[in-house]
């Protein structure tokens with residue numbers, strides 16, 4: 001499981017996280033909602049050890065991320081797939097090379113094997129026959145699927161999605177939500193989805209946690225979110241993810 005305990009992080013005088021606590025149990029999908037700039041991406045970066053806490057701890061499978069050596073951190077990252085905000089695909093590589101990046105970079109694997117794994121993962125995200133295309137030839141929704149396939153390439157135990165539906169039209173966003181849910185069911189993967197898209201949050205979540213002013217101010221099931229009298233949550237949900 002992923003356990004975040006009393007996490008603090010500032011950048012110069014900007015206090016972003018101020019005692020954030022959140023647990024994610026094995027097999028569940030938790031969405032973290034909160035307005036733009038509240039620290040959602042910063043939170044995800046701590047889980048994979050790209051940022052170090054000023055204070056507090058993050059435990060993944062019982063390991064304290066900030067205590068890990070470089071090689072231990074590297075091993076941990078092989079268990080965590082990340083779908084970065086904006087997909088972060090490399091335009092100068094083909095679709096399959098993007099999907100296989102984590103494999104070819106980190107492990108000794110033949111080109112044929114890497115391409116085969118890429119093809120499997122692309123079929124898991126319902127993309128077939130595109131492996132030799134360039135990234136620039138794809139639509140926004142297809143790029144998102146390629147980014148998800150890349151996150152899945154190493155067969156991770158955990159997957160972190162950073163704004164998976166932002167910048168997509170509502171219909172395409174819905175197909176990505178359906179994909180997130182079906183992958184969760186098929187692969188029994190543990191997930192965190194950060195988003196300010198409320199429809200997405202409700203659709204994919206077992207639990208929804210609201211990040212506000214550096215802390216998780218509410219944590220409950222989608223039904224509890226709809227019935228809470230917490231004003232911050234109510235305003236956020238009513239505004240469809242805006243204030």
Ligand SMILES: Nc1ncnc2c1ncn2[C@@H]1O[C@H](COP(=O)(O)OP(=O)(O)OP(=O)(O)O)[C@@H](O)[C@H]1O
Pocket residue numbers: 011014016034035036037038039040041042043085163196
């Ligand atoms: N490496 C960094 N150096 C300095 N400031 C940073 C850094 N990373 C993030 N910040 C600041 O921390 C705050 C939170 O950023 P973050 O990217 O986590 O927001 P977010 O909740 O993901 O927003 P969005 O929904 O727009 O993606 C912002 O004010 C941002 O400018």
Ligand SMILES: [Mg+2]
Pocket residue numbers: 040041042085162163
């Ligand atoms: Mg972000």
